[in-house]
Amino acid sequence: MKTNLAVVVATASSVAAQKPSYASLNPADQSLIHAKLSKWKTLYGPLAKTHGFLPPSTQESLDPNQHTAAELDRFHTTILNVEEAAKDNPLATFSEFNQFALLTTAEFKRAVMKSFGGRNHTATTSLAATASAASTMDWSTSKCNPPVQNQGQCGSCWAFSTVGTAEFAHCLATGELLSLSEQQVVSCDSHSYGCDGGFPAGAIDYMAQTGVCLSADYPYTSGKSGNSGSCNSSCSKRQLSLGATQQISGESSLLTVLNTQPVTVVVEAGNPVWQNYHSGVVTQCPGAQSDHAVIAVGYGTSTGDFWKIKNSWGAQWGENGYIYLQRGVGGRGMCNVAEGISYPKLDGSPGPTSNQPPAPSSITPAPYTNRPTNSPTPVPMSTIPTQAPKTTRSTLQPTKKPTPSTKRPQPSTKKPQPSISTPPPSPKTSVYTSTPPSPPSGNSMQDQLIAQTNKIRAAHGLSPVTWDATLATKMQSWAASCPGFQHGGPSGWQNLATNTPCGSGKKDCNSIVGAAWMWYDQEETKWNYDSNQCNGGWAT
Secondary structure: OOOOHHHOOOOHHHOOOOOOOHHHOOHHHHHHHHHHHHHHHHHOHHHHHHOOOOOHHHOOOOOOOOOOHHHHHHHHHHHHHHHHHHHHOOOEEEOOOOOOOOOOHHHHHHHHHOOOOOOOOOOOEOOOOOOOOOOOEEHHHOOOOOOOOEEOOOEOHHHHHHHHHHHHHHHHHHOOOOOEOHHHHHHHOOOOOOOEOEOHHHHHHHHHHHOEEEOOOOOOOHHHHOOOOOOOOOOOEEOOOEEEEEEEOOHHHHHHHHOOOOEEEEEOOOOHHHHOEEEEEEOOOOOOOOOEEEEEEEEEEOOOEEEEEEOOEOOOOOEOOEEEEEOOOOOOOHHHOOOOEEEEEEOOOOOOOOOOOOOOOOOOOOEOOOOOOOOOOOOOEOOOOOEEOOOOOEEOOOOOOOOOOOOOOOOOOOOEEOOOOOOOOOOEOOOOOOOOOOOOOOOOHHHHHHHHHHHHHHHOOOOOOOOOHHHHHHHHHHHHHOOOOEOOOOOOEEOOOOOOEOOHHHOOHHHHHHHHHHHHHHHHHHEEOOOOEEOOOOOO
């Protein structure tokens, strides 16, 4: 099923009923919003169109210099939602520069929940707290962590979250990181509904029982088509080292199991906080009903305790594809993160190494049974997204034990390859004290430049670059010249990703715009801004 908002007839008026309209603004504010929308259409318009996240009035044209009244009203409403989310979540930042910016809150929620019919969950158990739990755990830095994925126009969050969890569990048990086929799970798990949703725990059972093909042999196509596709049984399936499927709940249980492995969790994501999330820790999550499946990869403490969550909406969303949720709120947790936790018990006995995490608790929850008849039927998880094919991993290397650091570890951007002989890696367990996901300012020029560059590259479907001496010299040299771009709006020289002016005499170029423009300068001849199409292949 293709999640295409072009067929949605709801208008922005229902969402903006209690908010000032674009027409009520003074000319200066209208001009600013007009300029921002021009930049949004250039940067995110093509992505939104590809994935069906445009209102009917915008489907035919994405001219960055011409906007309808409805588009301006919708974009203005999103800006107001961003401001409201920021007010309610002082430890997080939000931005209208995302592929969902022209959707009303109701449309976004409808897209997320389109294939989610309720909130019944199979009964779960709880794990006792373990005294050996690390103060900070971040599996995103492990060599067993594949890059953030994009599920595209298919309600397949249940497949992406469980495939990612299974890949991790198999890697931790054997030292072998496989790139498994989400498409097989979407098309062949007969107990789920493909692009119309599925059951996370059941998907783990399916993979453990039948095995899974490699993504290279059975590539993901539903992200572009929006259709589940027919099951292809001809590829060679790999048997995975997965133990019995576990289902638990509660924040204490989540913390305990994260000392052993990442897990699939369900959350409530159909709201403006998730729609416009950029960075930081979410401390208030509107809504109550779970509608999305993601991967919990860690926890830690900065100004407060948090969970680190890996999403499947692409690396251009949030903090390079991740979101941080407040930890320790009790009950089902922030955004229901502790309501339904599913994972395969680790199978095999990886040899101990100096970089192993603290020993996990010996308490084991009751295994999940396939479709029990004496318990409530679980409801399929679905969600939205953006698509991008998964690439092949490289050779797995053992992770060196980190030293305590005051800087938040960044998500790994390099993908390892299989190596059965290599001991399974472990996450970083160092305590960090800085605010985890904050706007790019840490380490001054370096963090600002790499964050801005990767934001722009991600918007054009490029993988992120990592910092090294060669890149540093090249970027800082380019930043010093501050050529920028003469792109739209009365303020002229601006950062396309954030619409932040360079400043009088371009004096703020180094600290604000920086060398993110280097990629545009080098590749501008390949990009046609009139048609918003690429005239050639972007550099990788």
